[in-house]
Each structure stands twice: as C-alpha cells, then as structure tokens.
Amino acid sequence: MYRYDEFDHQLVNERVAQFRGQVARRLSGELTEDEFKPLRLMNGVYLQLHAYMLRVAIPYGTLSSKQLRMLAHIGRKYDRGYGHFTTRQNLQYNWPALKDMPDVLHDLATVEMHAIQTSGNCIRNVTSDQYAGAAKDEIEDPRIVSEIIRQWSTFHPEFSFLPRKFKIAVSGTPDDRAAIRVHDIGIQIVRNGKGKIGYEVYVGGGLGRTPMIGKKIADFVPKEDLLAYLEAVMRVYNMYGRRDNIYKARIKILVHEIGAEEMKRQVDAEFAEIRKTGALHLPAEEVARIQAYFASPAYETLPDESTELNKAVLADPDFANWVKSNIAAHRVPGYAIVNISLKPIGGTPGDCSSDQMDAVADIAEKYSFDELRVTHEQNLTLADVRKKDLPAVHAALKAAGLATANINLITDQIACPGLDYCALANARSIPLAQQISERFSDLNRQHDIGELKINTSGCINACGHHHVGHIGILGVDKKGVEYYQVTLGGAADEKTAIGDIVGPAFTEEQIVDAIETIVTTYLGLRQPGERFIDTYRRTGIEPFKESLYATH
Amino acid sequence: MAQHSRKGAQFQALTANRLADGIVVYLTADNRWSESLQDADVTEGKEAGEALLGRAQATVDGNIVVEPYLFEVTHNENGIRAASVRETIRQAGPTVRLDLGKQAELPGVHR
The missing domain is CATH 3.30.413.10 (Sulfite Reductase Hemoprotein, domain 1)
Structure with missing residues (x-):
C-alpha cells in the first residue's frame, strides 16, 4: 500500500501543529466558536448529539494492521473503546474531547493517518472498491488512480472552497462495488478497443434530499489526461455551482439543471483550454512510482483447490455457511477474498470495538499481507487470504465475535x-x-x-x-x-x-x-x-x- | 434538523455542550452548568424561556459552553424528562448502548 513521502509527512505534521494551536486558542477564548468551527471541521471534528465526533480518513478504505491497531488504541485511550465504520469507508469516534483532539491527530500522524478531507466543502476522501487488486475481472487496480486523486486534491487551493462537498469514487471492475454512480464524480476504469486503459466519467450522482444518478459525460479519458479532465469538471462546478442555496449547491443540481449534454460541452471546452497549457499532464514516471506501492503482494503458487478448505467445509456447518456468504473469488489461484461482517445479529452496523480492531489487525498481519479494507457497506475485507488458511481465519474471527455469516443477506444492513x-x-x-x-x-x-x-x-x-x-x-x-x-x-x-x-x-x-x-x-x-x-x-x-x- | 422545542411548549429547560469535552449540560437556577437534567432550571412560558437563554450568554462568551438552546420538558414522578425522543436520547445516551451516556442514573428512560 501507499507509504508517505516527505511531503505527506510534512503536510500532516504541520496540520497537527496548526490545529494544536487553534484548539489552545479556542479553549483560552482567543478564538470564538464562529471563528473556530470551520477550523475544527477542516480537521474532521464535528459537534454531535452527545459530544464531539472525530471522523478519520481512510483513503479508499485501505488500512495496514499497524494503522488499525492505532485506531484501536485511540478508541481505548481517548474514546469509549469502540469506533464506527461509515458508508464513506471512514471511521468515526463518538465521544472524544476537544482538548484531546490534537493528541489524537498526533497519534494518527505517527501511522500516516489524519482527518483531512473528512469535512467541509472540499474534495473529500476518495472511495473505491474493497476488492481492489484482488478482484477477478479487474481492469486495473483502482487504488492507483485513487491515490493520485488524493495527492492532487489534498489542500488544492482552487478546490478548498467549493459550493459544497465533493465526493469521488473509483471502480476498476465492471461490477461496481464502490457505488460510483451516486457520487459527484464516478470513475470507471475501462479498456478501449485498442487495449488501452482509460476512464469513463460519470458526474452529478448523489443521494441526500435530491437523489440523482450520475450521467456519463466521457467514454474514454486517456490515463495521462485524468487530472486535467477532473480539473475541468471542478472548474465548471466551481464557476456555475449554486452558492446561494445549500440545498441546490451540489454538482448533481447543476448537471440536472443544465443537462448532461451541456455539462459535457462545458467540461470538454474547459478540458481543451487546460490541455493547451499541458500543465496537468500526468507524468508516466510519477504514475509508475505510485503504481509500485500497489504491486501485487508475494503470492505463492498454489493449486486453486484446497483440500484443507474442502475438509473444513464438510466438517463444520458454521464454517461452511461463512464460506458460502463471506468469501469472494480471488484472481490468483489458491487465494480468496474474506469479508468480515460488522453486522452481528442484533448489533450496530459498522461498530467495532478496540479489541476487535486489534484482533482483525493480528489476523490481517498473519494471513493477508498485513493489510485490510473498509467497505462502503460498513464491513471489513481481507483481500488476499490463502484458501487453506480460511479455517484458521474463521476460527480467529469467531473468537473475536466477528464471524457472522451474512454478507449480502438481509441482516447485512x-x-x-x-x-x-x-x-x-x-x-x-x-x-x-x-x-x-x-x-x-x-x-x-x-x-x-x-x-x-x-x-x-x-x-x-x-x-x-x-x-x-x-x-x-x-x-x-x-x-x-x-x-x-x-x-x-x-x-x-x-x-x-x-x-x-x-x-x-x-x-x-x-x-x-x-x-x-x-x-x-x-x-x-x-x-x-x-x-x-x-x-x-x-x-x-x-x-x-x-x-x-x-x-x- | 430535528426540532428542539415545540412551539407553545409550556415548560422549557436550557441545554448546551461543554466546550472542552462536548458533554451535554443543562443550565441550573444559580447559573451553573450541570450534567444532569434533574438540576436544570425549568421555566414556564415563552418569556421566561427567553430570559433563560439570555442568562446563558455570559457562559458562551466565557467559553464554557457552545450552542445553547431551549427544549421542551415535562415533570412527572420520575423527575424532569425531555419531551422529544431527540432530547431524551441527548439526556440519557444512545438507546443502543445502554452502558454509555448518562442513562445509568435514569433507569427505564429508554423504556
């Protein structure tokens, strides 16, 4: 997975230091609530019904075991021993104190995490397919594009005060697990007739009080032009999005009002302008650098059938049920994708205790190359598990109360x-x-x-x-x-x-x-x-x- | 946003969140902020409610609490209770985590 470079580290550490000062000035009264509120929101801090809430960004839902252990630690030390995974692939803490928030952000920064782009009228945390890199019919790993968009959009001065929040989702397979058509921009990775990889772009999808399905405005944006094209969309939105009425401010209203054809015309015109300068041509070597972070893990060469798995399925009906609903096909023979349901019968969808987070971190470290994913359906995914390890993974999950066998069934809500x-x-x-x-x-x-x-x-x-x-x-x-x-x-x-x-x-x-x-x-x-x-x-x-x- | 207080509510109390930790608090008769609704100053009628709101301003300016507002309450044998589901949850804690929030001191508040 992606590792921070010096710029990422500096950016996040500076932000923590700034916010520490801002919180201190708020508590001392130097800043009023009106002055402070936009600052805390820029750091993912909301005021909810019972207390403050902190929303932590999990870029495209990908986490290392180390990061999950830190989330567990924060839940224990600063909250009430649990967190809530959301439909934005993020994690929310329900009870942290404002005075502790700088320390929480500091702790997050030690594992390359933060709460940037989890609030405010900016491009929010990019979301993607939890099966990225492992899905059978994947055209290209969507995490590469997602990471490029993350780097491009973070603190982008032109897109820090948009008419309203802006959400981008990316799918690398024809089966859409990232709900791209209900995002402000949905990116579908495609291969054209010449075998080249590029992007279908949908705009103007969204839910909320006015639900809209995104309209396709581009059939094939070449790879190197992606950021220029997205910038064109953002500029049209920034120019014409409604700032006078919060309920009409999302891009979906603009697209609905002017129509997909006109939107496409305006974006194409803006895109042509941007291309003239060539300033946003994505350099192949930078793409390659980021791509390297998402190289396949060291898969073993295995037969696709596992006798250990087959035996366990016959021996244990609970395990068989779990395999039936929670396991998805992997592109590599002998491997499987494991979905961990956070929907126990009678439980709270998406809630996970700190102890459970630690357990999942241990399982991911031992059986899935030290990495896991958060899904927009509020579950977790171990993307790369050997089939022969499935019985052991199931047993470990069961011990942590995480072996509910219900993915995609009626209780997986x-x-x-x-x-x-x-x-x-x-x-x-x-x-x-x-x-x-x-x-x-x-x-x-x-x-x-x-x-x-x-x-x-x-x-x-x-x-x-x-x-x-x-x-x-x-x-x-x-x-x-x-x-x-x-x-x-x-x-x-x-x-x-x-x-x-x-x-x-x-x-x-x-x-x-x-x-x-x-x-x-x-x-x-x-x-x-x-x-x-x-x-x-x-x-x-x-x-x-x-x-x-x-x-x- | 859910409505906090019904128009024409007879009895009202004043709530806010404490600045430093966000915890829900209620304004008392002697202008302190208590974590218990049972300590709240309950007023009757619109004018008295507005006066209650006015009394909170000094502590907002003093950076003790944020976002104060009035909400409707009732008196019964169990003491002071919020009238709406929203304020009951705020008073007691999440109905889905009976171990969290202030509900330990309010047995049966969520039925």
Whole structure:
C-alpha cells in the first residue's frame, strides 16, 4: 500500500501543529466558536448529539494492521473503546474531547493517518472498491488512480472552497462495488478497443434530499489526461455551482439543471483550454512510482483447490455457511477474498470495538499481507487470504465475535448513526436495523431470501444510503415522534437505481412487520433464480403496495 | 434538523455542550452548568424561556459552553424528562448502548 513521502509527512505534521494551536486558542477564548468551527471541521471534528465526533480518513478504505491497531488504541485511550465504520469507508469516534483532539491527530500522524478531507466543502476522501487488486475481472487496480486523486486534491487551493462537498469514487471492475454512480464524480476504469486503459466519467450522482444518478459525460479519458479532465469538471462546478442555496449547491443540481449534454460541452471546452497549457499532464514516471506501492503482494503458487478448505467445509456447518456468504473469488489461484461482517445479529452496523480492531489487525498481519479494507457497506475485507488458511481465519474471527455469516443477506444492513448519535438526525436508524436483524436471524431463512440490501437513514441527508437500498428506510420526525418511510427497488451497483416510495410512513411499532410483509410478498412472487431486486424490477411496486396497505 | 422545542411548549429547560469535552449540560437556577437534567432550571412560558437563554450568554462568551438552546420538558414522578425522543436520547445516551451516556442514573428512560 501507499507509504508517505516527505511531503505527506510534512503536510500532516504541520496540520497537527496548526490545529494544536487553534484548539489552545479556542479553549483560552482567543478564538470564538464562529471563528473556530470551520477550523475544527477542516480537521474532521464535528459537534454531535452527545459530544464531539472525530471522523478519520481512510483513503479508499485501505488500512495496514499497524494503522488499525492505532485506531484501536485511540478508541481505548481517548474514546469509549469502540469506533464506527461509515458508508464513506471512514471511521468515526463518538465521544472524544476537544482538548484531546490534537493528541489524537498526533497519534494518527505517527501511522500516516489524519482527518483531512473528512469535512467541509472540499474534495473529500476518495472511495473505491474493497476488492481492489484482488478482484477477478479487474481492469486495473483502482487504488492507483485513487491515490493520485488524493495527492492532487489534498489542500488544492482552487478546490478548498467549493459550493459544497465533493465526493469521488473509483471502480476498476465492471461490477461496481464502490457505488460510483451516486457520487459527484464516478470513475470507471475501462479498456478501449485498442487495449488501452482509460476512464469513463460519470458526474452529478448523489443521494441526500435530491437523489440523482450520475450521467456519463466521457467514454474514454486517456490515463495521462485524468487530472486535467477532473480539473475541468471542478472548474465548471466551481464557476456555475449554486452558492446561494445549500440545498441546490451540489454538482448533481447543476448537471440536472443544465443537462448532461451541456455539462459535457462545458467540461470538454474547459478540458481543451487546460490541455493547451499541458500543465496537468500526468507524468508516466510519477504514475509508475505510485503504481509500485500497489504491486501485487508475494503470492505463492498454489493449486486453486484446497483440500484443507474442502475438509473444513464438510466438517463444520458454521464454517461452511461463512464460506458460502463471506468469501469472494480471488484472481490468483489458491487465494480468496474474506469479508468480515460488522453486522452481528442484533448489533450496530459498522461498530467495532478496540479489541476487535486489534484482533482483525493480528489476523490481517498473519494471513493477508498485513493489510485490510473498509467497505462502503460498513464491513471489513481481507483481500488476499490463502484458501487453506480460511479455517484458521474463521476460527480467529469467531473468537473475536466477528464471524457472522451474512454478507449480502438481509441482516447485512447499512445504517447511519441516526438519532442515537447524530445532531442532524430526525429518527433512530440503528435500533431498526437491530430489530430487523433479530427478526430475520435464522440463517436458513436468510439464505432462502437470498441477496437483499436494506439501508436505513435517520434523516434526508441519506448517510445510510436508503435511496439505493433494495429496501430503503428513511426516518422522519412528525411532531417529535419517529416515523419511517419505505422505498423499494433501489440499487447502488452497475445497475444503479433510486428506490420508489411505497406509500405513507410507518410507525416504529409497525416498521419491522412492514419489512416482513415486503419480504413475504417477494417470496410469494419470485420466479426461480430471482433475487428480491429482480422480482421487484419484474413486478413493479403495485403488489408490494397492495400487501402493505391492504391490511392497514 | 430535528426540532428542539415545540412551539407553545409550556415548560422549557436550557441545554448546551461543554466546550472542552462536548458533554451535554443543562443550565441550573444559580447559573451553573450541570450534567444532569434533574438540576436544570425549568421555566414556564415563552418569556421566561427567553430570559433563560439570555442568562446563558455570559457562559458562551466565557467559553464554557457552545450552542445553547431551549427544549421542551415535562415533570412527572420520575423527575424532569425531555419531551422529544431527540432530547431524551441527548439526556440519557444512545438507546443502543445502554452502558454509555448518562442513562445509568435514569433507569427505564429508554423504556
């Protein structure tokens, strides 16, 4: 993985020193809250419902064991023994004190981490595919481009005061695990007819109160032109993005208002201008330098079949279930991708205790080349595990309470922190996810239901990605009481879709039953081989509406 | 953002976050900030509420607390309770981590 060079080190250390001074001046009263707030936000420090919250950047979701151990340490020393992995592949601490924040950032900096680009109207932490480098059908490792974008965008003076925050996601495979079509810019790595690698570019996707699917404005941006092209997009946005209305400030509104064609025309014109100067031509040697950091680890030459694995599958049904749902195919024979579910039955999606972080760090160090990934679905991934080590990995995860076998099943839900932690939320998300998880805890039933993604957000800002859940749940506040609105048919993959609102909202008491009714309706309608989303696409919303509201 | 206080709320208290650590606090009758809502000064009516807000300003200026606001409360046999789900959670702690926050001193607050 990428290692800091002298510039990265200097940049992060200087930022820690600056923030230490800023915090001291705030505590002494030299800075007012109005003066200080934008400064703390630039360092990932929010004020939430119960306390401050610190959001730590995990660039494209990649972590070393050492970094994860530091996150565990910070959770223990400065917080309450746990952290929360988010849909942005980041980690949030829920209880740190402001006075400790400079020390936390200092500790993070010792392992090449920080909280830069986790807040504010800048280009945020770049997100990507958790299977990067290991996926079977990968055209190119998306971490290379993600790292280049990180370096380019960090503290870029032209993009520090954008109309609104800006999120970029990169996918290196045709199967989209990074939800690129619901980002401000989505980059799909492609190979053209001549065998050359370049980028398809989508703009104007996003969730929040106005969900939009990104529009493709470029079929093939050559590698060396990527930054120039992105700069062109950013300049058009910087020029025409709405600064007068926060709800209309994201690039998705601009693209929607002027249309994809006009957006493409303007970006192309800007791109042509930039190319004239050639200032942003990506030098091949710099790309090669960064690429070297993501070279394949030292894989062994192994047979693809593992007798150890096959024996263990036959001997242990728990292990067999885990292999069935949590293991994905690896491009190298004899290796597998391991998904670690952070969705135990009845647990909080994305929460991980410091002890669990230490356990995962040890497992990653021993079995997966000392590295792991955070997924936007709030799970963890060990990308490079030998198949013959899977029984040992499973046993170690089980000992840490991390062997839940439910990836992509109904209990593998996304949920934002909601009203239990968040100052913006209107309703709770986590308890709903927990109740749904309990209701569908039977593993045979989960497998019978098959792939089904339930995403819950506690407010319209949609951190829980409810618009793109196969079943989406949105918490709303009606005179101080929580209600839940349901959408159906959303998807965040290569067939991205925004869910349709099914009807009037449900109360807290009704919502889990309503989800069960939806599931039962699907089971009654499905044809052989259909997943929930396939059935929904075939039948539309009507049968679900009928079964949900006929009894009300 | 969720509403903090219903328009026309009869009883209100004043809350804020402590600057240094962010912890939720409530303004008391003698202008201190307490971590317990049970110590809060509860006022009746709109004007008294505004006066309460006014009293907080000195401590905001003195960098003791940030973001003060009024919210609706009720009195019952269990003492002072926040009226909304939001403020109940803020008062007691997350409903999904009953070991965290202030709920140890508020048995049954989350039902």
